[in-house]
Amino acid sequence: MPASTSTTTTEFPRTGSAASTKDIELQLEQLREDIAALAKTVAAVGNEKASEMKSKAKRAAADASDASYQIAEAAKNQALTWERDLEGQIRANPLQSVAIAAGVGFLFALLSRR
Numbered sequence: 001m002p003a004s005t006s007t008t009t010t011e012f013p014r015t016g017s018a019a020s021t022k023d024i025e026l027q028l029e030q031l032r033e034d035i036a037a038l039a040k041t042v043a044a045v046g047n048e049k050a051s052e053m054k055s056k057a058k059r060a061a062a063d064a065s066d067a068s069y070q071i072a073e074a075a076k077n078q079a080l081t082w083e084r085d086l087e088g089q090i091r092a093n094p095l096q097s098v099a100i101a102a103g104v105g106f107l108f109a110l111l112s113r114r
Contacts, residue, residue: 090097
């Protein structure tokens with residue numbers, strides 16, 4: 001078989017091809033605009049959700065802070081109450097208090113030597 005030197009090319013009809021190219025370009029431009037609008041919408045929704053989560057986190061942190069402050073105040077008040085009660089007991093029974101303190105000190109000394 002002899003080799004053919006001609007190449008085959010597909011040619012599109014010239015009539016209407018300029019209109020088709022313009023239509024495709026317009027559709028591509030519209031598609032670009034739609035994608036850009038969609039990206040803006042997605043970003044806005046993402047920012048809104050992020051802001052919502054940030055405010056929820058701030059409220060949770062504030063609630064936790066308030067709760068810990070209240071617990072610390074309650075512990076402080078309880079410690080002050082125990083201090084007053086202990087002071088009252090010491091004033092009411094000074095010899096017994098000294099004997100208990102000496103006994104606790106002696107036990108602590110024994111345990112710390114081992």
